[in-house]
Amino acid sequence: MTTLQRKEVNPIAHLTPEDIEQIGRELDAIRDEVLAVRGEKDAKYIRRMITIQRRVELGSRALLLFSLFPPAWILGTAGLSISKILENMEIGHNILHGQYDFMRDPKIHSTTWEWDSASPAEQWKHSHNELHHKYTNVVGRDNDLGYGIMRVDEQQKWVPAHLGQPLYNFINACFFEYGIAAYDLELGRNLKTKKRRSNPAFRANLRAVGRKIRRQVLKDYVVHPALAIPVGFLMGNPLGAFLGTFAANAVASLVRNLWSHSVIMCGHFPKGVETFERTSITGETRGEWYLRQMLGSANISGSKLMHVMTGNLSHQIEHHLFPDLPASRYAEIAPKVRALFEKYELNYVSGPLVVQVASAWAKVFRLALPNRKPAKAIDHSIPPRHPAEQPAAV
Amino acid sequence: MTSPARTRRLGHVAVTRTLRDGAWRVVELITTPVVPADYLDVIAPLRNPTVLRARIEAVRRETANAVTLELRPGRNWQPHQPGQYVRLGVDVDGVRLWRAYSVSSAAGRKDGRFTVTVNAVKDGVVSGYLLKHARRGMIVTLDLPAGDFVLPASPPPKALFVTAGSGITPVMGMLRSTLPSLQDVIVVHSARTPSDVVFGAELRSLAEAGRIRLIERHTGADGRLKPDELASLVPDLFERETWACGPGEMLDDLTSHWTDAGAADRLHVERFRPTVLVAGDGGTVTFERTGTTAEATGGTTILDAGEAAGQLMPSGCRMGICYKCVLPMREGIVRDVRDGTITTATEVDGDKVLIQTCISAAAGPCRFDA
Numbered sequence: 181m182t183t184l185q186r187k188e189v190n191p192i193a194h195l196t197p198e199d200i201e202q203i204g205r206e207l208d209a210i211r212d213e214v215l216a217v218r219g220e221k222d223a224k225y226i227r228r229m230i231t232i233q234r235r236v237e238l239g240s241r242a243l244l245l246f247s248l249f250p251p252a253w254i255l256g257t258a259g260l261s262i263s264k265i266l267e268n269m270e271i272g273h274n275i276l277h278g279q280y281d282f283m284r285d286p287k288i289h290s291t292t293w294e295w296d297s298a299s300p301a302e303q304w305k306h307s308h309n310e311l312h313h314k315y316t317n318v319v320g321r322d323n324d325l326g327y328g329i330m331r332v333d334e335q336q337k338w339v340p341a342h343l344g345q346p347l348y349n350f351i352n353a354c355f356f357e358y359g360i361a362a363y364d365l366e367l368g369r370n371l372k373t374k375k376r377r378s379n380p381a382f383r384a385n386l387r388a389v390g391r392k393i394r395r396q397v398l399k400d401y402v403v404h405p406a407l408a409i410p411v412g413f414l415m416g417n418p419l420g421a422f423l424g425t426f427a428a429n430a431v432a433s434l435v436r437n438l439w440s441h442s443v444i445m446c447g448h449f450p451k452g453v454e455t456f457e458r459t460s461i462t463g464e465t466r467g468e469w470y471l472r473q474m475l476g477s478a479n480i481s482g483s484k485l486m487h488v489m490t491g492n493l494s495h496q497i498e499h500h501l502f503p504d505l506p507a508s509r510y511a512e513i514a515p516k517v518r519a520l521f522e523k524y525e526l527n528y529v530s531g532p533l534v535v536q537v538a539s540a541w542a543k544v545f546r547l548a549l550p551n552r553k554p555a556k557a558i559d560h561s562i563p564p565r566h567p568a569e570q571p572a573a574v
Numbered sequence: 575m576t577s578p579a580r581t582r583r584l585g586h587v588a589v590t591r592t593l594r595d596g597a598w599r600v601v602e603l604i605t606t607p608v609v610p611a612d613y614l615d616v617i618a619p620l621r622n623p624t625v626l627r628a629r630i631e632a633v634r635r636e637t638a639n640a641v642t643l644e645l646r647p648g649r650n651w652q653p654h655q656p657g658q659y660v661r662l663g664v665d666v667d668g669v670r671l672w673r674a675y676s677v678s679s680a681a682g683r684k685d686g687r688f689t690v691t692v693n694a695v696k697d698g699v700v701s702g703y704l705l706k707h708a709r710r711g712m713i714v715t716l717d718l719p720a721g722d723f724v725l726p727a728s729p730p731p732k733a734l735f736v737t738a739g740s741g742i743t744p745v746m747g748m749l750r751s752t753l754p755s756l757q758d759v760i761v762v763h764s765a766r767t768p769s770d771v772v773f774g775a776e777l778r779s780l781a782e783a784g785r786i787r788l789i790e791r792h793t794g795a796d797g798r799l800k801p802d803e804l805a806s807l808v809p810d811l812f813e814r815e816t817w818a819c820g821p822g823e824m825l826d827d828l829t830s831h832w833t834d835a836g837a838a839d840r841l842h843v844e845r846f847r848p849t850v851l852v853a854g855d856g857g858t859v860t861f862e863r864t865g866t867t868a869e870a871t872g873g874t875t876i877l878d879a880g881e882a883a884g885q886l887m888p889s890g891c892r893m894g895i896c897y898k899c900v901l902p903m904r905e906g907i908v909r910d911v912r913d914g915t916i917t918t919a920t921e922v923d924g925d926k927v928l929i930q931t932c933i934s935a936a937a938g939p940c941r942f943d944a
């Protein structure tokens with residue numbers, strides 16, 4: 181049974197088990213409606229996105245050959261930032277979720293896609309699709325909550341090291357893609373003992389990340405800057421051209437990292453989002469799983485452009501309910517999902533980006549300090565590593 | 575021993591190769607994490623060396639039910655032999671579906687193009703789509719020509735072609751390619767009515783010019799052709815090297831007729847295998863590489879059924895969200911246990927239909943490449 185972390189007011193106290201199963205059926209019906217129309221429109225959409233992203237990238241990279249010209253630098257850097265954001269979010273994240281596997285196009289498929297991120301697709305799919313999406317917001321199971329470096333819930337034990345968490349979070353935001361790679365590797369945990377360090381599976385993953393990072397670093401900070409050198413020669417400043425393009429790539433990566441970190445923080449951190457007890461998902465039914473996704477996610481409201489630039493993760497609630505439906509469909513079904521929340525008197529957490537980011541950061545700051553009043557009967561035991569529970573019923 | 579000159583030359587080759595490889599590696603770095611060709615797709619989809627594609631250059635209607643597509647293949651295409659077929663991957667409503675079509679044009683065209691002739695089959699998703707929507711400029715995915723329904727290197731002195739319906743397509747490819755070197759050719763072709771004869775005008779004019787002897791059979795009026803009738807139409811039946819293509823029943827009849835006469839080796843048949851997959855409830859699931867089989871009910875997932883039978887199955891979330899459990903299905907039919915969606919795979923799909931085993935149950939016999 182889905183149990184919330186002990187809270188003073190239980191937002192699902194008014195729901196009977198029948199209600200919860202009924203919610204599940206109604207969500208299944210929404211899913212079926214999308215499946216019935218999924219097809220050419222979605223295929224066209226993702227192909228168009230890929231084409232746009234590649235054009236923007238090629239165009240920006242071409243501009244950055246002239247990085248000595250300030251206008252070319254500014255436009256090129258802006259374009260490259262946009263292209264990197266599109267590539268990671270609307271394209272990479274969604275394809276790796278299998279949202280476009282239905283097309284049977286081996287080029288646009290979760291089994292073959294690789295993205296511009298330090299984390300190799302294979303490893304990310306494991307920690308994100310398999311662990312995070314299954315154990316959403318279960319404290320101790322879902323490592324996305326705080327990425328294993330932060331205190332994210334009043335009921336977690338406070339230690340003085342948590343004082344630094346606003347700083348860790350900021351650093352993590354700047355180097356987000358490396359943070360994700362380290363997180364997918366469970367670096368902290370795996371480096372702890374010699375035995376874990378020498379585990380062949382861990383070492384293989386580590387090598388894969390190393391290869392990926394090496395290629396990316398070479399690309400962004402050596403090869404592309406070097407391509408600008410000939411133009412630099414013509415203008416009498418080859419080193420300036422190299423450094424200009426180098427800086428442009430660094431800025432674009434930083435922008436992408438800060439942006440995706442912000443968007444992702446808005447997904448499960450803002451005020452009003454619930455967390456669940458580790459033991460609560462044993463024998464969870466489909467309806468209960470759906471309910472946990474509903475209560476454990478938060479949306480960002482905004483324009484269509486905003487949704488595209490967040491890879492539709494602004495529709496985090498809809499995404500968590502239906503992670504494998506094409507993301508561009510979330511906006512269509514959001515009103516129906518919202519109506520369901522209202523019908524069952526549940527809290528549909530949503531707000532503009534600035535508000536949600538602020539709310540998430542406020543939580544990071546608040547939990548850096550010990551709780552003002554002691555939480556009731558907190559279970560401080562360290563959770564077991566591997567799921568001992570029964571798989572959730574399909 | 576290698577002469578010094580040769581060593582130097584070899585060294586030279588090695589250096590250029592190393593340089594070229596090195597340069598290519600830099601190009602690959604420029605485009606990492608995708609391959610350079612993926613950027614090429616944005617401007618020139620036919621140039622991509624990693625995916626074979628073709629552009630439809632012309633669409634010609636043959637009959638009310640058949641259409642000929644003229645295709646310009648992309649890079650890495652290999653020319654076909656007359657009689658062979660190609661697999662086309664066509665995106666129907668956003669989903670890539672593969673079908674095999676015989677090449678109907680002559681081999682060795684200067685412009686490198688070839689044609690396939692698509693006959694709409696009843697309830698045929700792809701043929702129906704092509705008949706309605708094929709347009710100049712459309713891109714389809716393509717596989718290299720295959721099939722051993724071909725003429726031998728030295729043409730036989732007397733040839734007979736027995737075809738029905740769309741079975742004429744590969745034969746037309748053969749006739750167009752090799753008619754000049756064939757002496758004595760008889761074509762026996764069955765279609766429902768005279769206007770249903772694909773390539774009717776061309777066949778009749780070949781007959782008028784005396785290049786072939788054409789025997790048309792209109793099954794709508796005269797019924798199906800029996801081997802006995804064939805024997806009376808073509809008295810020297812077994813002296814001829816024969817190629818037959820058409821519906822399974824006709825080919826079965828012909829095969830037993832030729833076998834009875836002890837002439838089986840002179841008959842070459844091409845079967846279009848229309849795999850009819852009807853959704854039922856449960857079925858035998860076979861994992862081909864390990865040879866494991868499992869009897870699965872319509873209520874058990876392939877993942878559970880496989881594991882119960884001792885097959886090592888990849889899995890992750892076990893609830894349809896992580897895609898870690900996908901396996902290629904060679905042939906079969908499955909039902910999504912969540913929403914009832916039916917997915918089928920036929921031989922012509924190759925091993926390309928990936929099935930999420932944790933949310934799919936057998937809806938008939940299924941064979942997995944695992």
Ligand code: FES
Pocket residue numbers: 888889890891892893894895896897898899900930931932933
């Ligand atoms: S095991 Fe996760 S989708 Fe099948």
